[in-house]
Amino acid sequence: MVSMRSSMSLVFASALAGCATPVPHVQPPAPPPAETTLAVTRPKPPRVGCREQPGVSTWERRLRSNHRLLADTEQSARQGERYIPRLRRILEESGIPPALALLPIIESKFQLRARGRYGELGLWQLRHATARRFGLVVNGRRDDRLDPELATRGAARFLLYLHERYDDWLLAIAAYNAGEQRIDRAMAHHPGATFWDLARDGRLPRHCREYVPHFLAVVQMVEKAPFCPDARERTALNGSEA
DSSP: OHHHHHHHHHHHHHHHHHHSOOOOOOOOOOOOOOOOOOOOOOOOOOOOOOOOOHHHHHHHHHHHHOHHHHHHHHHHHHHHTTTHHHHHHHHHHTTSOGGGGGHHHHHTTTOTTOBOTTSOBTTTTBOHHHHHHTTOOBSSSOBGGGSHHHHHHHHHHHHHHHHHHHSOHHHHHHHHHHOHHHHHHHHHHSTTOOHHHHHHTTOSOHHHHHHHHHHHHHHHHHTTSOOOOOHHHHHHHHSSOO
């Protein structure tokens, strides 16, 4: 009897199992995707062109052969060693070629309190009106042109404005030296011209025609290498393919 009851129990259990409603198979939820970090690539700031131009080569030979000019340039560069790294970072953060941190070699010889004939002051030799125009405080109690960092930020805003105006760094540098009005008048007679075109045609003041190649020669000497961009940059900055 015991064996029969056991057999009947097994049969009954099997029957119930066969009649039970099947439970659908549920896929376990997929694990959340691993969190990924997207690398943000900052655009590299543009570089100042160094295409072999007669004016640049002439200035480089002049700087290397004239002992007074060479000593003066080297002394100015040494004077700037305490400022240049920070100036380069500020300009680079602003999207300006960091080589422009060497512009005070020509402007002020990196003399913090250098004064010009027309009220220019500081490393960047900004005039009162220009300094105020680009966010610096200049009054009887405070003059931001004497603060290397503040003055550099003001000069950076000025240089960016000039580059947006002319879409060409060499013309921007020329305008920094000679003023926008001079460049505008020259461009009015020769729309689309590069700095080299205007300089060759004598449409810029002599000091401006010398200023840009002098600066590029200083960059090449101080950086110990030509400052050559790729072909696309060279076209934009120098006016033609090398």
